[in-house]
Amino acid sequence: MTTTAAPRPGLAPAAIRLTGVSKHFGPVKANRSIDLTVRQGSIHGLLGENGAGKSTLMKILFGMIRPDSGRIEIGGQPATLRSSADALAAGIGMVQQHFSLIGKLTVAENLILGRGSSGFAARWIRSLDLDAASRRAIELSERLGFGIDPSARCETLSVGARQKVEILKALWGGATTLVLDEPTAALSPPDAEELYALLQNLQREGTTIVLISHKMPEIMRLCDRVTVLRDGAVAGEAEVPRSFADPAERQTLEAQLVRLMIGRNRPEVPSRSNHIWPTVLSVRKLTDGERFGPVDLDVHGGEIVAVVGVEGNGQAEFVELLIGLRKVTGGGVALDDTDITVMTTQQRFNCGIAHIPEDRHRLAVADGMSLVDNASIGFVDGAPFAPTPLWLSRRRRARFAAGIVHRHKVRAASIEAPVTSLSGGNQQKLVVGRELARAPRLMIAAQPTRGLDIGSTAAVHEALIGLRDQGGAVLLLSLDLTEVFTIADRIVVFRQGRVVGETSTADADIDQIGRWMSGVDQEAQS
Incomplete structure (x- = not known):
């Protein structure tokens, strides 16, 4: 299926043309006979679920991966790209997800x-x-x-x-074509706005841009045309009008792109529970004596509390204090009325904390290990795959890993494959699945859907809401305000390591949240 809007007059010549490009990694067909044309001076979107083949295709264009078959043309001339140096010499620059x-x-x-x-x-x-x-x-x-x-x-x-x-x-x-792989995945809303303006400036100067993104508003705002990949092949393409005469036209195009991407309509968020359970996390006058605090905060069972703020305003320090990676110099932390302030990280996890880290490469996965080994990380006592405390059953660990892969739709050649063989989004799904498998009392979820596609994001949201509805508590730290308003019950705003505002999601005023985040209210009062 190909969705098209009214064609634009005077289409520019092709900056990039890929014809019949295929790449296999063992049994995994990452790219299957892909045709792609990117016009000079355009911003061309590349949509698709995690593992759909987007990053592989762009790494082929950047010379990092050699295709099994197919033809590459740059500026109308055939190109053989054996390395990134070849791509740079041909005017192709690439910014990957991880700096x-x-x-x-x-x-x-x-x-x-x-x-x-x-x-x-x-x-x-x-x-x-x-x-x-x-x-x-x-x-x-x-x-x-x-x-x-x-x-x-x-x-x-x-x-x-x-x-x-x-x-x-x-x-x-001197790159004339720029490939950006999920460029706003780690950016706060103000930083993302700056990047949008930058990309539009680059386009006005004649730079061609290929934008890999999971964010539909981003695609609709920036792109002239979008290509959708599914299961390693082109599922469809569409022109994106600069403006829509009727908002319904925009909604229709977005819905068509989602169906092309995931093969079904956009998933709906489950209904919420109004039942609030007793306090699970209690923070009193918590501080590290440097950049954070003092802060008071309670999170009850049966609720998702979102912490928001401009990046660098204490969110990372708060998580480190909660899980024991940063020393508490004042105040305390209690989990279900148990004082955990001086406990080790592992002791806190044993008490019922799970953690989805913001930086999965540094804190969540071991790059040199398999999916089976990574699924077992943190289960020091061996449960649920230890027949005895001194022996971990490989068979049970494999079954445990396979369950996570199946439930969370992790695309992998094998559970014995190295975790580095997975796309960033599929690595994230493995981490999320592992942490949810702990059945925690408190889930600390820092950017849990960063790099995930629409379907996977909805699955993570459903899982967090499910944990909440079973009486668990969720502390969500997110730069994505859409995510916050979608699943959070309460919003707490941090600035300079302190709580400067709090509201229920139902009563939230997004403009007020912005003023809290930026400090405008404080400036007006001074």
Whole structure:
């Protein structure tokens, strides 16, 4: 099925044309005879569920993966891309989901390193003309409206600023086509707005952009055309009008794209329970003596409490204090009336806490291990796959992992495959499934649907609501206000490590939440 709107006059020539591109990884058909044309100066959206083949296709375009068959044309000429260097030389730049910046180096040093051999050391970087590089970085940054200091060390930058540096890296060598893989997955709403403006500026300057995204509003706002992949093949394409005469036309197009993507209509969120159980999490005057607190907060069984705020306002520190990764210097934490303030992380998990980390690569998965091993992480006492405390049954662990893969629709060649063989979204589904399998009293869910497609997001929401309806408590930390308003019962706003506002979702005023987050109310009172 192909959905089209009224054609636009004077279509530009193709910047990229892929014909019959296929790629298999063992029995997994990641790409199946894909045809894709991206017009010069357009923003072309690429939609699809986790594992649909989007990232594989773009890694083929960027020379990171060799296709089994097919033809690639860049600017109307056949291209053989054996490496990322070949792609860069052909004018293709790519920004992947996970940043590749070296934190200890400055922005200018990272930009230079991005164009040099990966085998060169920092000593080689220092031998270059960093002043000239800084001047060029400033010129490019100002022209595009980035506002990036080339002398700043990347480890000190916000997530939004690091995203801009990654884009600068891609443009540094003169890329005319930019591939962005889920660029707003880790961004706060204000950072996402800045990125949208940046992409539109790049398009006005003639840059061609391929945007991989799960976010339908993002696709509808930015893209001129969208291609939908499902099960490694093209399911359909559509033109996206710049404006819609009738809002119903937009809703119809969105619904068609969702059906192309997941093969059915958009899933509905289950109805909510109004029953509130006793307090599960109780936080009193909690502080780390540095960047967080003091904070008082209760989360009851039977409710989902969302913590929102501009990134870097205490959300990460709050989670670390709750799970024992950061030292409490004042106040306390209780779980079901049990004081857990001085407990170890494992002791807290044994008491009934589960945690979906914001950074799954650093805190949730072990890259060198299989799906079976990763599904077992954190079950130190061996349950539910230990016949005795001293022996973990491989067969039971495999069955446990297979259950998570089945229930949460994790796309993998095998449960014995390395977790790195999974797409980012499927890794996230494995982590979410593992943590839900603990049947926790308190689920701390930090960005639980980051990188997930529409169907998988709905499944995670349904699971969290199910835990809540069984009397469990959910603490949701999310940058996605749509997610917050979809499933949260109560919203708490953090700014500078403290609670500055609280409201029920039913009574929430999104403008007021924005004022709390930005500190506008405080400025007006001072």
